[in-house]
Amino acid sequence: MTTLDALADELRFADDAMRLEILLDYAGRLPPLPEQYHALRDAGLNRVDECQAPVFLMVDVVDGKVKILADVPEEAPTARSFVALLLEAFNDQPPSVVAEAPPDILHRLGLTGLLGMQRTRGLSAIYQRIKHEVARKAEASR
Amino acid sequence: MATYAHPEVLVSTDWVAEHLNDTDTIRIVESDEDVLLYETGHIPNAVKIDWVNDLQDQIVRDYIGKQRFAQLCEELGISNDTTVVFYGDKSNWWACYAFWVFRLFGHEKCLLMDGGRKKWVDEGRPLTRERPTFARGSYTAKDPDPSIRAFRDEVLRHIETNRPLVDVRSPAEYRGEVTHMPGYPQEGALRGGHIPGARSIPWSRAANEDGTFKSREELEAIYLQEQGLKPDDDVIAYCRIGERSSHTWFVLTYLLGFDRVRNYDGSWTEWGNLVGVPIEKGAPTPAEAEASA
Secondary structure, three states, X not given: OXXXXXXXXXXXXXXXHXXXXXXXXXXXXXXXXXXXXXXXXXXXXXXXXXXXXXXEEEEEEEOOEEEEEEEOOOOOHHHHHHHHHHHHHHOOOOHHHHHXXXXXXXXXXXXXXXXXXXXXXXXXXXXXXXXXXXXXXXXXXX | OOOOOOHHHEEOHHHHHHOOOOOOOEEEEEOOOXXXXXXXXEOOOEEEOOOOOOOEOOOOOOEOOHHHHHHHHHHOOOOOOOEEEEEOOHHHHHHHHHHHHHHHOOOOOEEEEOOHHHHHHHOOOOOXXXXXXXXXXXXXXXXXXXXXXXXXXXXXXXXXXXXXXXXXXXXXXXXXXXXXXXXXHHHOOOOOOEOOOOEEOOHXXXXXXXXXXXXXXXXXXXXXXXXXXXXXXXXXXXOOOOOHHHHHHHHHXXXXXXXXXXXXXXXXXXXXOOOOOOXXXXXXXXXXXXXXX
């Protein structure tokens, strides 16, 4: 069982009130973006355009391990919690873990019901960006 | 400076700060786009109403029915005579949306906190994660009030009779270059453009940088002088799913005193996908520009 599967189970088997509690906990755990990347973020680079909040993502593969850095404003706690969850699931894992992660992740996390269709797209875009970038960096580092 | 047409409906952050503990008669409601924002900290004694999970029916594309509405109010300790004060993120879009739904079901005492959540936070006022509980309310909901809600057939008649339609989306959405706001691609439509004859008045023109509303004079300059609307016009406002147009509905109804404004909540996600209805693309036509000059 991957870390992502374990995290997904925790959320999937919760009710909506517990899901919000779990997400709130993740939102508070997103590691701060190291200072040397603030200029990049503030210049609007590496931004996920599909998100209405300015979500900053830097994805790399170093020595065969996934390294993701991210920043999401506190006014967008749902995106913040989702990014924190993905960082816990993917960081320091081989790229294959990201490649094999299921495409319908929001459904598996039980988030489509909680958010409604209108609010899931930005999160899907974050997920697709990470999958795409990990595949690209893994290919380049081969 | 002239006051708004119904100034009693808009309250300041100061007013809310002074009434935090008047929970027997006043209920503060936070309504945000982000489902988790209330949980990160909210105004003390404020309850949460989520536009998707609480106000929308999960099966039919519609609002909840009056029974469910009454139940929601009772659970939040809201009775028919409770004064409900709305505030939220995004310049109060969802607060206006919730306000509008409460008016739809005939709730009398609805107030809006000018500047919304952002102003409260920026002023360094207290937030708490403590979720308050109140004694159950007693609520009898009325049937939805058709005078503030427009349906597609009414929009068609509006086009045929040349009555004013106000498109409050971004100019690029109005012209049909994109079918959604930047950042909201899920809420798309099959065609881009606007309802024929609609004026383009983006919602944001009514708001200051800090999320508060512009003054009466500034609003009149936009909606009356520039766009040629009149307070006795029969106006339908729309956007993409009906939240930004709730904001404009609030402005026209309460700040400028229009008495016949309806929100078309089907908005572009219905009209842009609807079989057999006309659309227009591009900038406002010269005739419209002239009429609105």
